[in-house]
Amino acid sequence: MGIIEAKKLIFEYIRRDEEGNVEGITRAVDEVDLDVKQGDFVAVLGHNGSGKSTLAKHLNAILYPTEGTVWVDGKDTAEEKYLWEIRQTAGMVFQNPDNQIIGQVVEEDVGFGPENMGVPTKEIWERVEESLKAVGMYQYRKHSPNKLSGGQKQRVSIAGVIAMHPKCIILDEPTAMLDPNGRKEVIRAVRALNQAEEITVILITHYMEEIIHADKAIVMDKGHIAMQGSPREIFSQVERLKELRLDVPQVTLLAYELKKSGIALPDGILTYEELVEALPFRQKTDRILNG
Amino acid sequence: MVIPMAIILDHVSHIYEEGTAMEVAALKDVSLTIPDGQFIGLIGHTGSGKSTLVQHLNGLMKPTSGHIYYNGADIHEEGFDKKELRSKVGLVFQYPEHQLFEVDVFSDVCFGPRNMGLDEKEVQLRAYAALKQVGLEDDYFYQSPFDLSGGQKRRAAIAGVLAMKPEVLILDEPTAGLDPKGRDEILDQIAALRDETGITVILVSHSMDDVAKYVDRIVVMNQGGVMYDDEPVNVFRYYKELEAVGLAAPQVTYIMQALKEKGFPVKTDIITIEEAKNEILRALGR
Amino acid sequence: MLRDITLGQYYQTDSVIHRLDPRVKLVATIIFIISLFMVDNVIGYLIAAAFLACMVKISHVPFRFMVKGMKSIVFLLLIAVIFNLFLTPGEPLVTFWKLTVTKEGIRLAAMMAVRLVFLIIGSSLMTLTTTPNNLTDGMEKLMAPLKRLHVPVHEVAMMMSIALRFIPILLEETDKIMKAQIARGADFESGNLIKKVKSLVPLLVPLFISAFRRANDLAMAMEARCYRGGEHRTKMKPLVYHKRDRTAYAVLLAYSMICIYFGRFFKI
Numbered sequence: 001m002g003i004i005e006a007k008k009l010i011f012e013y014i015r016r017d018e019e020g021n022v023e024g025i026t027r028a029v030d031e032v033d034l035d036v037k038q039g040d041f042v043a044v045l046g047h048n049g050s051g052k053s054t055l056a057k058h059l060n061a062i063l064y065p066t067e068g069t070v071w072v073d074g075k076d077t078a079e080e081k082y083l084w085e086i087r088q089t090a091g092m093v094f095q096n097p098d099n100q101i102i103g104q105v106v107e108e109d110v111g112f113g114p115e116n117m118g119v120p121t122k123e124i125w126e127r128v129e130e131s132l133k134a135v136g137m138y139q140y141r142k143h144s145p146n147k148l149s150g151g152q153k154q155r156v157s158i159a160g161v162i163a164m165h166p167k168c169i170i171l172d173e174p175t176a177m178l179d180p181n182g183r184k185e186v187i188r189a190v191r192a193l194n195q196a197e198e199i200t201v202i203l204i205t206h207y208m209e210e211i212i213h214a215d216k217a218i219v220m221d222k223g224h225i226a227m228q229g230s231p232r233e234i235f236s237q238v239e240r241l242k243e244l245r246l247d248v249p250q251v252t253l254l255a256y257e258l259k260k261s262g263i264a265l266p267d268g269i270l271t272y273e274e275l276v277e278a279l280p281f282r283q284k285t286d287r288i289l290n291g
Numbered sequence: 292m293v294i295p296m297a298i299i300l301d302h303v304s305h306i307y308e309e310g311t312a313m314e315v316a317a318l319k320d321v322s323l324t325i326p327d328g329q330f331i332g333l334i335g336h337t338g339s340g341k342s343t344l345v346q347h348l349n350g351l352m353k354p355t356s357g358h359i360y361y362n363g364a365d366i367h368e369e370g371f372d373k374k375e376l377r378s379k380v381g382l383v384f385q386y387p388e389h390q391l392f393e394v395d396v397f398s399d400v401c402f403g404p405r406n407m408g409l410d411e412k413e414v415q416l417r418a419y420a421a422l423k424q425v426g427l428e429d430d431y432f433y434q435s436p437f438d439l440s441g442g443q444k445r446r447a448a449i450a451g452v453l454a455m456k457p458e459v460l461i462l463d464e465p466t467a468g469l470d471p472k473g474r475d476e477i478l479d480q481i482a483a484l485r486d487e488t489g490i491t492v493i494l495v496s497h498s499m500d501d502v503a504k505y506v507d508r509i510v511v512m513n514q515g516g517v518m519y520d521d522e523p524v525n526v527f528r529y530y531k532e533l534e535a536v537g538l539a540a541p542q543v544t545y546i547m548q549a550l551k552e553k554g555f556p557v558k559t560d561i562i563t564i565e566e567a568k569n570e571i572l573r574a575l576g577r
Numbered sequence: 578m579l580r581d582i583t584l585g586q587y588y589q590t591d592s593v594i595h596r597l598d599p600r601v602k603l604v605a606t607i608i609f610i611i612s613l614f615m616v617d618n619v620i621g622y623l624i625a626a627a628f629l630a631c632m633v634k635i636s637h638v639p640f641r642f643m644v645k646g647m648k649s650i651v652f653l654l655l656i657a658v659i660f661n662l663f664l665t666p667g668e669p670l671v672t673f674w675k676l677t678v679t680k681e682g683i684r685l686a687a688m689m690a691v692r693l694v695f696l697i698i699g700s701s702l703m704t705l706t707t708t709p710n711n712l713t714d715g716m717e718k719l720m721a722p723l724k725r726l727h728v729p730v731h732e733v734a735m736m737m738s739i740a741l742r743f744i745p746i747l748l749e750e751t752d753k754i755m756k757a758q759i760a761r762g763a764d765f766e767s768g769n770l771i772k773k774v775k776s777l778v779p780l781l782v783p784l785f786i787s788a789f790r791r792a793n794d795l796a797m798a799m800e801a802r803c804y805r806g807g808e809h810r811t812k813m814k815p816l817v818y819h820k821r822d823r824t825a826y827a828v829l830l831a832y833s834m835i836c837i838y839f840g841r842f843f844k845i
């Protein structure tokens with residue numbers, strides 16, 4: 001069994017009008033099956049309103065399934081006795097950096113999770129130090145969060161989760177409110193955690209360039225899984241992605257267009273180095289050089 | 292002689308907490324001319340001064356030194372009507388949906404024109420026209436703005452500024468937080484609006500990819516100063532310098548540069564995928 | 578626009594006072610205030626002044642920084658002085674129109690002025706040398722016995738520290754919304770009172786909506802990080818009394834005894 005598993009997960013909520021009368025039922029997540037292995041980097045994509053954030057909130061028991069089951073490290077999230085263990089095993093980072101930092105000093109915020117878990121004081125300090133170092137924010141430990149950039153705030157939030165020693169981190173659009181620099185910082189920190197600490201990462205995003213390094217990508221649409229596979233497999237289906245209101249990296253798009261015009265290129269090109277290598281220019285110059 | 296309408300910034304600086312140890316220069320000696328009808332991309336990373344700059348254009352902030360002229364008049368001269376200026380230079384803030392407050396979308400859009408003291412009929416006509424311009428359907432007009440989706444809220448908020456019939460429209464990161472499709476829809480809508488009305492548009496962004504294919508001119512801000520100010524193709528020539536200050540040229544530029552460095556006979560002053568495709572096909576002799 | 582609030586803001590530097598346990602500083606402030614109202618002669622005030630001057634000196638907070646904070650209460654001070662000066666019955670000294678200054682009035686007004694000034698300096702010394710976080714920790718611990726009376730001490734302290742964290746964020750937000758509405762032609766300045774109150778609607782509605790959204794997000798984030806109230810919680814920075822704190826308590830005891838003895842019972 002994987003670290004996170006979901007079987008036929010359904011989540012419905014009741015829409016009400018202003019007087020509180022039931023207007024209808026919306027199915028935000030529709031029969032989703034999920035199996036995430038320990039140490040994996042899984043990206044979940046989808047446009048706004050595709051159900052990806054609702055799905056994420058099931059993975060650390062903020063929401064409970066209407067039907068179906070979610071297991072975190074083998075524990076059913078619907079069982080109340082596991083609640084705190086689950087939240088510790090699967091930590092969560094949210095979209096808005098300002099609305100998830102509780103402490104008025106960086107180090108105190110990182111210590112918040114361990115404090116709640118009842119970790120002894122001395123160990124809290126050790127955990128805070130190691131977590132801040134892991135995201136490269138140790139030199140800012142005495143700063144006020146209000147003075148940090150968006151990317152730095154999100155790294156503090158990530159440190160706050162790591163300090164709880166989770167096996168898995170779920171990041172719910174952590175870069176949506178950041179500028180390109182901040183986005184890079186955060187994704188770099190997340191990848192480092194995944195590779196060095198072998199923490200399972202579930203990254204919810206709509207930026208395609210952030211998923212290139214994922215082991216697996218899942219595309220959500222209307223509450224269910226519309227596509228899944230390696231990033232390369234996903235990116236090779238340009239038309240389908242466009243239908244699902246998603247972007248394709250420009251390189252992939254260019255390769256796709258060239259291919260349509262009859263140039264022989266492999267599917268799902270992800271970086272411009274790959275494209276440059278693959279273009280038939282290569283043979284031509286080689287011939288010139290050799291001949 | 293006809294004097295073209297324009298906004299002129301003449302050596303504008305804005306220094307916070309001047310004369311104290313906490314002195315920060317948000318704008319440093321910026322001189323710019325924004326002629327009527329141009330579509331401008333104002334690019335810079337967070338803290339580069341671009342948001343401070345646009346707040347000077349409609350008189351929300353006052354420069355600590357230098358002058359700003361609107362159609363020849365100094366906007367900080369005594370007797371200058373700032374309220375009128377703000378209706379002529381419409382500024383849409385970042386996350387504009389956070390400023391919606393009325394019970395329904397239509398009333399919210401009426402807020403701007405009503406503040407201008409127009410008669411009620413004109414107010415409603417303008418609100419209706421503005422909502423149509425941003426592509427919101429009639430069905431949404433009498434809904435609470437808080438029930439709309441993210442993209443629709445943003446449109447409603449932009450309509451709230453458009454209803455004042457500004458001559459210059461400034462949008463501060465109009466696509467922040469939207470998904471790719473929502474982003475393209477908003478940008479296409481703005482481009483269409485500009486083609487229709489010939490209004491001056493200043494698009495503030497930190498993404499070259501977003502603005503490259505729309506604008507006539509790009510102004511790059513860095514550390515409170517203007518770093519580059521030219522046509523997009525000319526600005527992207529400096530892609531290495533842009534990268535050094537935390538910005539990037541469109542990905543296509545990198546592809547073409549990489550091809551050229553490998554010794555392939557391609558042009559590099561290319562912005563869109565379409566152009567790149569044609570250029571590569573041409574170079575390949577197809 | 579709204580960032581000029583300096584009264585009682587933490588002043589970062591290093592001193593013995595800064596390092597003292599917040600509980601000591603809270604208790605000291607309370608005792609100092611009580612002592613101000615206990616004494617009723619010049620010697621008492623001289624002792625209080627000397628004590629305060631010493632504390633200010635060793636706190637390393639520049640005196641002008643404290644005076645800056647005093648500006649906002651000058652008005653309050655003037656009212657207190659004027660009332661006491663003219664409205665105290667007793668032996669008349671001078672009479673302007675219908676108002677009479679009495680000997681007792683001068684005495685009372687002077688006393689009131691001294692008390693108020695000392696009180697403000699004394700309590701701002703506490704807030705200037707203690708981070709808000711530390712202060713809430715101190716209050717939580719000092720009031721811990723009230724938990725038995727079912728007073729939600731931890732919750733109140735948590736609320737206070739969250740409020741402190743979000744005040745700058747909400748101020749910035751207010752500034753932003755205000756500017757955005759001004760850009761749409763809103764006018765927050767002119768008109769009569771009713772018009773002014775009405776003009777606040779476009780500011781307050783978005784501000785409240787934003788505050789609630791933030792509260793909602795924050796609650797979710799806190800729960801996701803295993804927050805479940807004060808039970809089972811450990812502290813990253815627990816409050817522990819050090820030697821300096823015990824010394825401070827001793828100094829405080831000595832001060833209050835001397836001050837009350839000379840200030841209350843000693844007659845010249």
